[in-house]
Amino acid sequence: MALGHPTSTWTSYLNTAGSGLQTPETRRAVADFLDLEATVGSYFAERAYGELLNGGVYQAVSDLFGCRAEDVALSDSATRAWHSAVALLDLTARDVVWTTPFEWAGNLLLLRHLQRTAGFTIREVPLTPAGDLDLDWCAAELTDDVALFSVTQMPSCTGAATPLGPVAELLRGRRTLLVVDACQAAGLIPVDLTATPADLFTATGKKSLLGPRGTGISVISEKFRAAAAEPVSVDVHTHGFAPDGRIGRSDRSARVFELGEKAVASFVGLETALRQARSNDWGRITALSLALRDGARQVPGIRVHATGSHHTGIICVTHERLPAAELWERLCLAGVACWLIDGAHTPGYLLRAGVPAAVRLAVGPRTTAEEVAFGLDALTTVARAAGPASPAAPSDTPAGPALAPAGS
Incomplete structure (x- = not known):
């Protein structure tokens, strides 16, 4: 091979x-839409699935992650969801952004790019000897200068899951925005954003959610939306022209972060995958x-x-x-x-x-x-x-206690 x-x-x-x-049910959902699309055309097929596409898939995200459906936006990837939201924040030279050693390179690259223009400081939160985020350090160092705390809930290279509850509690009442990259965690561990709210929570459909590729999810709080600038790529699904030429906004939800055009068949499949993930x-x-x-x-x-x-x-x-x-x-x-x-x-x-x-x-x-x-x-x-080896090569850090789902 x-x-x-x-x-x-x-x-x-x-x-x-x-x-x-993907499960057979998810594949079938995508195929059924494509079969209809091939028969009646993409516009009529989308109209036939209107209830699912305009409500069902958002509700499926809400049901799985414990968030409000109006806080959900869909995109073509978790990276796009994270970048398009974080890039809209008005960060300045007075601000500090916290990251962790587990930060995905793509997110870190965007922060470094924004830093060149905005001049904010990036600080990396240290790990404890066991390999967890050092929340004692966070409690001692947290000030109102910290505008954003970027937490990778689970790195792409190891399943070191960061419980969100203690982090959310630490930031309660602060101006600091909690931004969570759950690309690897979603579908692998339980998440409840009602109990442990994040200001931006992003995930992909293609990994442990077992959905189609080309699907991304973001949950964007009202606090984050208030802090962010208006998206550059506003589209007709949330905005429109009045007869006098003024632009009116018809949707106040997180969907303002979306584009009107999307890979419809993939999101039909994602809705099935999200419903199934509730039984993980x-x-x-x-x-x-x-x-x-x-x-x-x-x-x-x-x-x-x-x-x-x-x-x-x-x-x-x-x-x-x-x-x-x-x-x-x-x-x-x-x-x-x-x-x-x-x-x-x-x-x-x-x-x-x-x-x-x-x-x-x-x-x-x-x-x-x-x-x-x-x-x-x-x-x-x-x-x-490969030949004779030492009895056992050491792990890079202490193992810690037995595995347990980190949850939120």
């Missing part, structure tokens, strides 16, 4: 952190994550990068002699779907630790115990084939 042309099925699919496998077995996901993490730690020559007290879903591994690209290729050839990740995508964590590349293994809502067992067997076989 050439890596560019994988087999139609994998024996073990451990790449949900990259893209989740969080305890089962946690148990499989524990089996994957602890099993990989027993493989001689393998180093597991899995920090934090609350850890679930994702690990990345390196081998003491095999380059990451070769380890990835051998696992794929053995029938394990996994991914070769770039350390520079989490520069404050992997790259800083001297890990330029690693292999990511990730469970999801549809992962089976058999897939985890097969993946661990393949990892063991590949490591043994």
Whole structure:
């Protein structure tokens, strides 16, 4: 099997952190819309699905994450959702923006770009020895100068889940906006934005929500909307011209952050995926994550990068002699779907630790115990084939207590 042309099925699919496998119901929902579209045209097909597209998918986000439907905006990716909202904030040289070592490189690049013009300060919140955000440091350093706290709820390289509750409580009554990138966390751990509100919460449909690619979600609070400028790309679904030429705004919800045109079939599928995600077995996901993490730690020559007290879903591994690209290729050839990740995508964590590349293994809502067992067997076989190894390579940080869903 050439890596560019994988087999139609994998024996073990451990790449949900990259893209989740859609359920038959989600695929059918997309196909049904496309079949209708091919028959009556896209406008009439969209009109036939109007109730779902104008209400149902927003309500599905609301039901899953415990937020108001009017605070939901849809986009083509989580990155677009995060960038298009944060870029509208009026940050100045007097402001401070907090990030964490887990920050996704794409978000950090935008902040650095905005910083060149606005002149605000970026400070990185340190981690505790166990690998968690140091909330004591936050409590001591928090002032009204902190305009934004950017929290990656779960990094793309390891399932170190940050509970949102203590962070939200810390910021209660402050001017600081809490911005949460839940790209990896959504669908993998429970989230309740009623109990732990965020000012901006972004997620993607394609990973653990098991939705179509090209779908992004943002939940934008009234506080954030009040602080943000009017989006540059206002569209006719929220604004319109009056006879006297003035522009009127017809929608006061978060949909002002959307464009009127979108990949309709994908959002039809997303609505099905979101409804199904409400039945995710969080305890089962946690148990499989524990089996994957602890099993990989027993493989001689393998180093597991899995920090934090609350850890679930994702690990990345390196081998003491095999380059990451070769380890990835051998696992794929053995029938394990996994991914070769770039350390520079989490520069404050992997790259800083001297890990330029690693292999990511990730469970999801549809992962089976058999897939985890097969993946661990393949990892063991590949490591043994590489030759004698030390008894066990150390993890990069202390393991912390047993896995538990971090929730919110």
